[in-house]
Amino acid sequence: MDFKKAYWIALAATFALASCSTTPTSTSQPATLPAEQSAGMAAAPESLSAARSQLAAQMQSEQRIETTLSWANEYLQQQRPEDAEQLLGDLNPDTLSTETRFQWILLSGRAALSQQNATPAVELLAKYQDEILQYPVEQQAQLDLLRADALAMEGKLLDSLQQRVAAHPLLNDQDQDYNHGMIWQLLMQLSPQELANATQSSGGDLLGWLSLAQLYRDPIADLDAQVARLDQWSAKWRTHPAISDVPAMLDALKEAASNRPSQVAILLPTSGPLQNVGKTLQEGIMTAHYQQKQNSLAPTLRFYDSGPDNILAVYQQAINDGADFVLGPLSKEKAAAIAAQGTLPATTLALNYIESEQVPENFFQFGLAPEDEARQIAQQGAREGSTQAGILYPKGDWGERVAQAFADEWQNLHGTVTVSRAYQEGPEIGEIVEELLLVAQSEARGKEVSRFTNLDMDIQPRRRQDMDFLVLIANPNQGRQVKPALNFHYAKDLPVYSTSLIYSGESNPRRDQDLNGIRFVDMPWIIGDQNSDLHKVAAEQWPDGHGRYERLYAMGIDAYRLQSRLYLLNTLPSSELPGATGRLQMRDQQVVRKLDWAIFMRGEARSLPQVTNPANSLPVRSNAVSAAP
Incomplete structure (x- = not known):
């Protein structure tokens, strides 16, 4: 496999902003191409060789072109981009009309991207750029999305983002739904420094998108401050494409703020065979805690040794001391013992996953599950x-x-x-x-x-x-x-x-x-x-790092962050927390990571670079799902 093809990794096309409550809009029906509208056109043969033979036998050039485009489109929907590319390669683009050449460019570009190869699509769009500028704006917008996908595949995330934002007003409703979700995917993939730099140098709708993403992507921001900043954003960007999403975000953040804990009990092993693991997790928790205290109010933390056998007594002591949120324990068996008690007196986030499918409604699980x-x-x-x-x-x-x-x-x-x-x-x-x-x-x-022939055999x-x-x-x-x-x-x-x-x-x-x-x-x-910033803080506090426990240190950071965001993740299935261990979401009371x-x-x-699957690009999408924030 060519390295460049292997280099680009796709993300799911169902990405949603953490505060999103909008139901994703299905885009499973592909946009109709004119070639598909020919009456009585037969379905594409299963065999590529049969398709090419039938096309070669068609004497009418116009019918052959329309059939070729239709069958190539059908192969793309069937996830057969190599076959689509073969059919399209049999056409001479210089002999096509302006309308059919638009279709040929669009489908050829999609076939290339579906094979994780951006170069042919970029070269094709560049070759016909002058002609494309003469197309109707709707067709230009569809090719803009193709170019945006190609740019993202090349790792040029900000360029792709700029292309999408510019094309957005020209798209139809279905394409806008798709593009809306894709804009958020790109915003989530920019590094914090890239996002900050882009915010300083941008204007118009792009600045609105960037500033809203910055507001969301601060995982340690005070919830009250985020509510205030969302109100300010809404007042400033009244006509922005994302404005309809903000009310749901505000409601969710306000609820999360009212449900955040004031005292967190942390149950970690400080004795026994897991004490080194417990120590590393504690250091990660404290790093995140001190960073939050610099920016907002932070809960009181109390640590308890979960090493002793009687974990229920340790848990009850934490409750008696006033804990309204319990983080831990680490052991599967001890977490299961707590879950078996039925409804718990405080929301509990175990730092492992247990086997039981029935757990109390306020019992959650988080860990580094391979x-x-x-x-x-x-x-x-x-x-x-x-x-x-x-x-x-x-x-x-x-x-x-x-x-x-x-x-x-x-x-x-x-x-x-x-x-x-x-x-x-x-x-x-x-x-x-x-x-x-x-x-x-x-x-x-x-x-x-080779025994049965005198011919040279490979x-x-x-x-x-x-x-x-x-x-x-x-x-x-x-x-x-x-x-x-x-x-x-x-x-x-x-x-x-x-x-x-x-x-x-x-x-x-x-x-x-x-x-x-x-x-x-x-x-x-x-x-x-x-x-x-967090890496710099960690390097100052622990200059030698944590060696083979480094991932556990990151888990401690996210475990602390989850105590204030758990309500949000649990009440909004589409919500997400950008964490040190991955992008965190809730599934059946388990925090799962997207790495x-x-x-x-x-x-x-x-x-x-992380981009969407180009096989799901517009205008033909066989199973893509748009997820607007």
Whole structure:
């Protein structure tokens, strides 16, 4: 797989502002193209070769052009961009009328973006720029959205944002719904510094979007202050496209402010085998607490040792001391013991996930579940149009659990697991990789065929072709054995996706050369902007960092932030908190994380731009969902 194609990672097209209460508008019906309006036009054949043969047999040039455009459009809706590209390539754009050339440009650009390749779309739009400027404004606006998608795929997020904001007034209602949600996706992906710089240098509607995003994206801002700032924003931007969203945001923030805790009890192990974990979480909590105190009112914190066996007595003591919010405990068993008590006297956020499906209505769970990461990989693969995946995971209950989480989600998304193998670290990894790829069988078939012919035969061994990508569950040491084995056994082009386990969190270019090409999910604290104010505070307080516990430190930061935002996440299903461990949302009283993507390149873990799936771009969207704030 071409590296540039592999480089760009798609986000879900269902992104919503944290304070959003607007019901997402479905855009599952594609915009109608004129070519689809021809009476009696047959559906596209299942086989591309049959389609091309039938088109070649059509003597009437105009009918052939209309049919080609219609079938290419149909293939795009079926997530078959390569076939659409082949059909469109059979047309000579210089012989097309102005109207049909517009359709050809639009569909050709979409076919390129659907294959995660922005360059052809950008070049196409540049080539016909003078002609495009003569198109009706509605057609220009549709091509503007195509250009915006291409810019985002190239990592030019601010340029894409500017393009979308400029085109927005020219779009129809359906396209505006889609574009509204996409504007928010881009705003959420800008780094804090990019957002601040853009706000200072922008004007018009773009400034309105940017300033509203800044208001929202402050995770430690005082809720009362945010309400006041929203009121001010509404007064200033009365005619802004986002103005209809603000009343719902205000109501939600006011409710959250009235429900915030005044005293938080924190139950962490300060003794026993988990005391180092508890200490790291506490340091993260205190970092976030002191930062908030500099900007707004903060609750009183009281710490309790959850190490002793009688966790219910510790919990009751916290309640007796006046706690109206309990953060912890960390142990699954102890969290389950508290949940089993029925309705609790204070809202409780356990720092782990328990097995029980029935929990009190004021009991919530938050943790760093690798299963969530595996599910996100499955969702990403589906958004990219993949249908077949392989899994390679370490032997043991933990590896099986993570692999099963991917498999379950992948199959729910109508994907197929073509092969699944467990491994142990050591010399046998190479053999397992060879077996997984069916290289020996390929070599044997080639030799068998060559026995019956005197012709020169290409009997070069090949890997199996029924895997669109491989899910690798591995730590860095294991990954450094697996990826070279994949390369050696003719699978260098096979996309490999992994969880955050693959990255130690510390730069080691010399050793991590063997991980080059692996894409993985990880938290913003690890692979995001390392120059944020909070990173600077953490570096001052803990100059040596926290080593292998760094992700737990980030979890402590988010655990503290959740105490004031939990009500908002729970009452508004579309709400989201931009956290250190990911973008946090609530699902069935569990806080789940949406992580960022990175790739190993030249031994370094590099953050990837995050854009929407170009296959869902307008005007043809087979399963996209617009999510306006």
